[in-house]
Amino acid sequence: MNAPEYTTIVGLEVHVQLKTASKLFCRCSTQFGAPPNTQVCPVCLGLPGSLPVLNAQAVQLAMRTGLALQCRIANFTKWDRKNYFYPDLPKGYQISQFDLPICAEGFLEIEIGSEATATRKKIRLVRAHLEEDAGKSLHDESATRDRKKSDTRIDLNRTGTPLLEIVSEPDIRSAEEAKSYLTELKLLLEYLDVSDCNMQEGSLRVDANVNVHIPNKDPNGKPIATPIVEVKNLNSFRAVERAIQYESARQYQLWQQNGLSIGQAPKQTRGWDDQDGITTLQREKEESADYRYFPDPDLVPVLIEESEIDHVLQSLCELPQTKRQRFVSEYQIKPYDAEVIVSQGLAIATYFESLIKLGSTPKRAAAWMQQDVLRTLRDQDIAIDQFAVTPCKLAGLLVAIESGKLDTTRGREVFNQLVQNPQIEVEAAIDSLGIVQVDNQAMEQLCAELLAANPDVVEKVKSGNAKAIGSLVGQAKKKNPNADPRVVQELCLTIINAS
Numbered sequence: 057m058n059a060p061e062y063t064t065i066v067g068l069e070v071h072v073q074l075k076t077a078s079k080l081f082c083r084c085s086t087q088f089g090a091p092p093n094t095q096v097c098p099v100c101l102g103l104p105g106s107l108p109v110l111n112a113q114a115v116q117l118a119m120r121t122g123l124a125l126q127c128r129i130a131n132f133t134k135w136d137r138k139n140y141f142y143p144d145l146p147k148g149y150q151i152s153q154f155d156l157p158i159c160a161e162g163f164l165e166i167e168i169g170s171e172a173t174a175t176r177k178k179i180r181l182v183r184a185h186l187e188e189d190a191g192k193s194l195h196d197e198s199a200t201r202d203r204k205k206s207d208t209r210i211d212l213n214r215t216g217t218p219l220l221e222i223v224s225e226p227d228i229r230s231a232e233e234a235k236s237y238l239t240e241l242k243l244l245l246e247y248l249d250v251s252d253c254n255m256q257e258g259s260l261r262v263d264a265n266v267n268v269h270i271p272n273k274d275p276n277g278k279p280i281a282t283p284i285v286e287v288k289n290l291n292s293f294r295a296v297e298r299a300i301q302y303e304s305a306r307q308y309q310l311w312q313q314n315g316l317s318i319g320q321a322p323k324q325t326r327g328w329d330d331q332d333g334i335t336t337l338q339r340e341k342e343e344s345a346d347y348r349y350f351p352d353p354d355l356v357p358v359l360i361e362e363s364e365i366d367h368v369l370q371s372l373c374e375l376p377q378t379k380r381q382r383f384v385s386e387y388q389i390k391p392y393d394a395e396v397i398v399s400q401g402l403a404i405a406t407y408f409e410s411l412i413k414l415g416s417t418p419k420r421a422a423a424w425m426q427q428d429v430l431r432t433l434r435d436q437d438i439a440i441d442q443f444a445v446t447p448c449k450l451a452g453l454l455v456a457i458e459s460g461k462l463d464t465t466r467g468r469e470v471f472n473q474l475v476q477n478p479q480i481e482v483e484a485a486i487d488s489l490g491i492v493q494v495d496n497q498a499m500e501q502l503c504a505e506l507l508a509a510n511p512d513v514v515e516k517v518k519s520g521n522a523k524a525i526g527s528l529v530g531q532a533k534k535k536n537p538n539a540d541p542r543v544v545q546e547l548c549l550t551i552i553n554a555s
């Protein structure tokens with residue numbers, strides 16, 4: 057195999073909107089979708105004389121996230137002003153954290169490779185810091201398209217909303233790894249209940265720092281690195297993947313033309329054009345010195361006691377990876393099944409565990425979750441908490457199947473009844489389908505009749521082809537829809553062997 061032409065190097069900055077009712081330094085609501093500029097006050101508008109007051113809930117959520125990401129939580133953290141001019145930033149600065157972020161280091165483990173050859177990889181984190189969001193510029197894109205005079209309006213409702221910016225080391229090596237990292241991070245944030253992670257509403261936005269390493273012709277030389285490009289404001293995982301693929305190919309081509317490596321050209325900020333699938337130059341990147349960071353004189357530093365950190369640590373829920381491992385070891389289900397169930401979110405994982413606690417075998421519960429439950433939720437486009445079939449009902453059904461009272465096919469019919477009729481109980485659904493457990497004597501009689509009517513099958517079985525019995529199951533079901541295929545096969549074989 058030829059050596060690859062280059063290696064893609066990616067570090068991600070993920071901006072997560074924290075789930076607080078009010079903004080980071082004032083009491084304005086963070087509710088999405090209100091009419092423009094109705095959720096603002098002198099503080100978030102930066103009017104003279106107004107003073108910010110820290111929202112303690114945001115600090116709690118940041119600590120919870122940091123601890124789940126194995127970060128070190130600072131005992132002393134402070135606020136800094138990041139100064140820059142932008143129309144959606146009325147104060148002329150953003151309150152952020154410069155040299156003393158609330159969370160430092162840490163890592164997130166991701167799965168890479170496909171199912172059979174999957175391995176786990178640690179993506180290290182540099183830091184996670186708190187900051188306030190800016191407002192939103194609403195560009196009239198139809199004007200740009202039609203080359204009319206363009207019109208831009210500003211909505212400051214989002215100004216001052218708390219964000220946690222999670223910065224990874226450049227440990228990501230491909231678009232697929234980036235997607236895997238983001239998927240696992242989003243799942244973790246949802247388990248922790250720190251953000252709604254709604255990407256359409258901008259609750260989770262990604263900037264990708266991308267460059268490529270090109271093998272050096274000199275075998276002792278270090279690989280050649282291209283200048284780093286930051287692709288801003290990617291608002292879907294698909295956009296992140298495509299932007300990384302596009303940007304690494306573009307940089308390699310550019311290097312082939314101009315031969316410029318890192319340090320020989322300035323760092324660039326580029327935007328992602330989702331429609332055309334390209335990145336476009338926005339500006340040559342500011343260095344942090346250009347922002348003239350300085351401590352915010354209006355805010356006191358935050359002191360966090362060890363006991364407080366301990367308290368948050370104790371209150372963390374079971375994290376997705378721990379849950380996957382426990383499902384495999386405690387319930388003996390396949391790692392793939394555990395992955396599917398846990399990745400659907402905490403509510404699904406809890407529903408699955410309830411089935412087991414209510415008497416279902418883990419294997420059957422896992423199969424029904426993946427096939428019947430998830431499919432129904434998809435078909436009906438609902439969440440598990442809106443699902444008509446409670447864990448109690450489904451467990452009742454699975455136990456009935458387990459005990460041989462009905463087979464899987466009839467079980468599915470009962471399940472459909474439960475889905476369509478939320479009022480009905482399991483026993484009533486079974487009765488309504490006329491499902492009754494067939495007694496053994498009746499089944500023996502039925503099997504004997506079938507064998508008498510099918511001497512060719514009997515011959516085949518006697519000559520060693522036991523599978524031929526399978527052809528009788530359909531006939532048995534026709535005569536009695538409650539006949540359990542397993543029982544029919546077993547009884548027929550017993551009768552033949554005894555004759």
Ligand SMILES: [Zn+2]
Nearest residue numbers: 082084097100
């Ligand atoms: Zn406000």
